Amino acid sequence: MAVARRSFDAVVVGAGGAGLRAALQLSEAGLSVAVLSKVFPTRSHTVAAQGGIGAALGNMGEDSWLWHMYDTVKGSDWLGDQDAIEFMVREAPKLVYELEHFGMPFDRNENGTVYQRPFGGHSQNFGERPVQRSCCAADRTGHAMLHTLYQRNVRARTQFFVEWMALDLLRDASGQVLGVTALEMETGEVMVLHARATLFATGGAGRIFSSTTNAYICTGDGLGMAARAGIPLEDMEFWQFHPTGVAGAGVLITEGVRGEGGYLLNKGGERFMERYAPNLKDLASRDVVSRAMATEIKEGRGAGPRGDYLLLKLDHLGPEVIEKRLPGIREIAKKFADIDPVKDPIPVVPTVHYMMGGIPTNYRGEVVVPAFSNGRSDPEAVVPGFYAAGECACASVHGANRLGTNSLTDLLVFGKAAAESIIKFLQENPGRKDLPKDAAERTEARLARLDGQTNGESVAEVGMEIRRTMQAHCGVFRFPDMLAKGVKKIREIADRASRTQVKDKSRVFNTARIEALELDNLIEAARASMVSAEARRESRGAHDRADHHSRDDSNWLKHTLWYKDGDRLEYKPVHMKPLTARTIEPKVRTY
Amino acid sequence: MNMTNAEMNRLRWSCRRGLLENELVLERFLHAHAALLEGERLAAFKTLLGYGDDELWDLVSGRRECGDPALGEVVRLLRNC
Ligand SMILES: Cc1cc2nc3c(=O)[nH]c(=O)nc-3n(C[C@H](O)[C@H](O)[C@H](O)COP(=O)(O)OP(=O)(O)OC[C@H]3O[C@@H](n4cnc5c(N)ncnc54)[C@H](O)[C@@H]3O)c2cc1C
Numbered sequence: 001m002a003v004a005r006r007s008f009d010a011v012v013v014g015a016g017g018a019g020l021r022a023a024l025q026l027s028e029a030g031l032s033v034a035v036l037s038k039v040f041p042t043r044s045h046t047v048a049a050q051g052g053i054g055a056a057l058g059n060m061g062e063d064s065w066l067w068h069m070y071d072t073v074k075g076s077d078w079l080g081d082q083d084a085i086e087f088m089v090r091e092a093p094k095l096v097y098e099l100e101h102f103g104m105p106f107d108r109n110e111n112g113t114v115y116q117r118p119f120g121g122h123s124q125n126f127g128e129r130p131v132q133r134s135c136c137a138a139d140r141t142g143h144a145m146l147h148t149l150y151q152r153n154v155r156a157r158t159q160f161f162v163e164w165m166a167l168d169l170l171r172d173a174s175g176q177v178l179g180v181t182a183l184e185m186e187t188g189e190v191m192v193l194h195a196r197a198t199l200f201a202t203g204g205a206g207r208i209f210s211s212t213t214n215a216y217i218c219t220g221d222g223l224g225m226a227a228r229a230g231i232p233l234e235d236m237e238f239w240q241f242h243p244t245g246v247a248g249a250g251v252l253i254t255e256g257v258r259g260e261g262g263y264l265l266n267k268g269g270e271r272f273m274e275r276y277a278p279n280l281k282d283l284a285s286r287d288v289v290s291r292a293m294a295t296e297i298k299e300g301r302g303a304g305p306r307g308d309y310l311l312l313k314l315d316h317l318g319p320e321v322i323e324k325r326l327p328g329i330r331e332i333a334k335k336f337a338d339i340d341p342v343k344d345p346i347p348v349v350p351t352v353h354y355m356m357g358g359i360p361t362n363y364r365g366e367v368v369v370p371a372f373s374n375g376r377s378d379p380e381a382v383v384p385g386f387y388a389a390g391e392c393a394c395a396s397v398h399g400a401n402r403l404g405t406n407s408l409t410d411l412l413v414f415g416k417a418a419a420e421s422i423i424k425f426l427q428e429n430p431g432r433k434d435l436p437k438d439a440a441e442r443t444e445a446r447l448a449r450l451d452g453q454t455n456g457e458s459v460a461e462v463g464m465e466i467r468r469t470m471q472a473h474c475g476v477f478r479f480p481d482m483l484a485k486g487v488k489k490i491r492e493i494a495d496r497a498s499r500t501q502v503k504d505k506s507r508v509f510n511t512a513r514i515e516a517l518e519l520d521n522l523i524e525a526a527r528a529s530m531v532s533a534e535a536r537r538e539s540r541g542a543h544d545r546a547d548h549h550s551r552d553d554s555n556w557l558k559h560t561l562w563y564k565d566g567d568r569l570e571y572k573p574v575h576m577k578p579l580t581a582r583t584i585e586p587k588v589r590t591y
Numbered sequence: 592m593n594m595t596n597a598e599m600n601r602l603r604w605s606c607r608r609g610l611l612e613n614e615l616v617l618e619r620f621l622h623a624h625a626a627l628l629e630g631e632r633l634a635a636f637k638t639l640l641g642y643g644d645d646e647l648w649d650l651v652s653g654r655r656e657c658g659d660p661a662l663g664e665v666v667r668l669l670r671n672c
Pocket residue numbers: 013014015016017018019036037038039041044045046047048049050051052053054141142164165166167201202203204213214215217218221222252353354389390391392404405406407408409411
């Protein structure tokens with residue numbers, strides 16, 4: 001089959017916050033840029049971000065990047081790379097002001113500066129008291145950010161390939177990345193997009209769990225593509241559970257609610273966070289609050305007929321504050337929990353929200369993998385031509401647990417940094433390497449297998465099995481026997497996933513085929529998560545093991561790397577040395 | 592309903608949104624009312640799917656009223672999903 005080809009300087013896969021910020025930088029530098037997205041750019045999942053962008057602007061009282069750095073390192077339970085964290089928190093204010101100049105409609109203080117709201121885990125003076133650091137546009141920060149960046153990209157003449165799904169990463173024999181294969185949904189045709197540099201900004205993979213705040217599109221495609229091309233996935237055992245997903249629906253109730261003064265109650269009406277985090281209480285870091293909630297439920301203090309949720313109380317804020325500062329919340333509670341929060345508390349449970357792990361990168365957005373060359377091994381050799389940013393990447397700034405508002409910061413900072421790295425790489429490597437003749441072979445084989453499969457597995461059933469298994473075996477609390485069984489199960493499911501079949505053989509917008517191709521990515525993300533979680537015998541950040549209650553820095557202060565090939569693990573050191581600041585030494589994490 | 596397979600598939604894909612809220616409601620809607628989708632109702636549904644996620648959610652959640660009478664019936668159905 002002859003596959004059509006097109007060539008670009010850069011191909012960006014993903015048009016969420018990270019992809020759009022990167023594409024803008026590239027287009028403004030005069031490069032030819034193709035941005036692929038499964039959905040219209042402004043329907044990317046970034047649109048859902050409500051709470052805000054973390055940056056130490058100091059508009060609401062004293063703040064400093066050092067405090068933001070401290071909070072992020074502590075939030076990460078010391079698994080975050082301190083060079084990348086310093087880079088992010090120092091760049092953050094610049095990127096926020098840049099966005100302001102692009103026309104982002106931030107909320108304002110009376111003196112005209114950007115309004116900042118408080119958010120869990122962010123503090124003044126190294127954990128002393130909460131600080132207001134989150135720059136927001138009402139409860140529509142992500143929406144405003146996407147629209148602002150999309151408009152700028154249109155102006156900069158970025159080329160969008162909307163409703164195109166990237167299928168596989170192209171590498172030559174030396175390992176250099178040369179673009180992707182992609183499916184045009186409208187025609188069902190596959191094309192090779194030949195690129196001098198390729199950036200993945202494909203977002204998260206929350207859909208590997210049954211209870212998640214993530215939209216259906218978050219299927220970890222970048223992870224699947226990278227894994228199939230031999231790139232390891234980093235720290236996939238770390239999944240953040242957001243404390244306040246609406247029970248039964250998954251829909252998120254932003255932390256902003258607690259930032260504005262809402263708090264959690266158990267069935268006895270006790271404000272239980274006072275027991276678990278005496279200083280920051282309901283504003284403690286997400287893993288701490290989620291664990292406290294899971295403990296309350298486990299110990300029989302959950303509310304509701306089955307005792308399986310807790311209550312988020314905000315009626316005391318009054319309808320005016322709720323309407324003005326948290327307008328969307330009321331409608332969500334009414335629609336998905338059938339209550340009006342102006343009068344009654346919202347039933348909530350910890351819900352999978354964010355993937356801390358991903359494609360390993362350095363703070364410049366370059367993808368890095370262990371390699372052996374010239375007689376020495378390098379745990380972080382740059383993969384030429386390959387970049388990643390946003391939730392699909394692991395820089396690693398979030399380590400074992402992300403602080404709220406730090407993802408939007410990550411998208412902006414590392415989206416731009418990756419683009420700057422690409423610009424430099426293209427200047428230093430002016431030519432275009434030829435594509436290998438068999439460039440599209442892997443993709444063609446995948447599609448031929450899927451189209452020709454008989455007596456195969458149902459995509460919906462295998463997908464359901466992945467989600468059930470992850471939820472039951474790899475949740476807020478992790479038990480050794482459950483993890484071991486989970487590994488066995490997920491390997492069996494992976495086997496089934498390789499035999500999926502679709503009955504609909506049509507070409508145009510064949511959603512069944514698209515979902516089968518997404519499943520190939522879901523299964524890699526799930527397998528990486530389960531295998532990595534089973535192996536890590538400590539509790540750190542979002543990873544909480546019943547048989548190893550505490551963090552174990554002497555054995556486990558290291559990043560996990562999972563390889564699809566052989567379904568095996570390696571480890572690499574955490575960067576403890578910041579760029580200029582002093583190392584923030586590990587200590588017990590209390591709030 | 593006289594939609595082709597391709598049209599129905601396209602419609603299903605348009606129900607992939609950035610907001611889980613919208614996806615849940617649209618899924619319930621397709622489950623309950625797909626058979627109703629023809630003529631003006633289908634046109635109205637397509638118009639609504641063309642809206643941005645927040646705009647759509649504002650209508651579905653009743654945060655904003657729908658100015659266009661042609662969309663009224665489908666908006667009402669969505670609100671009840
Ligand atoms: C409800 C909710 C609220 C949140 N609120 C906040 C907040 O207030 N502050 C904060 O910091 N973080 C927040 N987060 C987290 C944050 O929104 C996300 O981590 C972030 O938006 C991810 O952005 P991204 O650019 O990496 O990916 P996304 O915005 O998810 O975009 C991914 C893009 O990749 C494309 N794509 C994926 N696969 C393919 C493929 N195979 N081919 C082509 N295109 C593909 C998609 O079409 C999309 O354009 C929130 C998350 C949720 C779920």
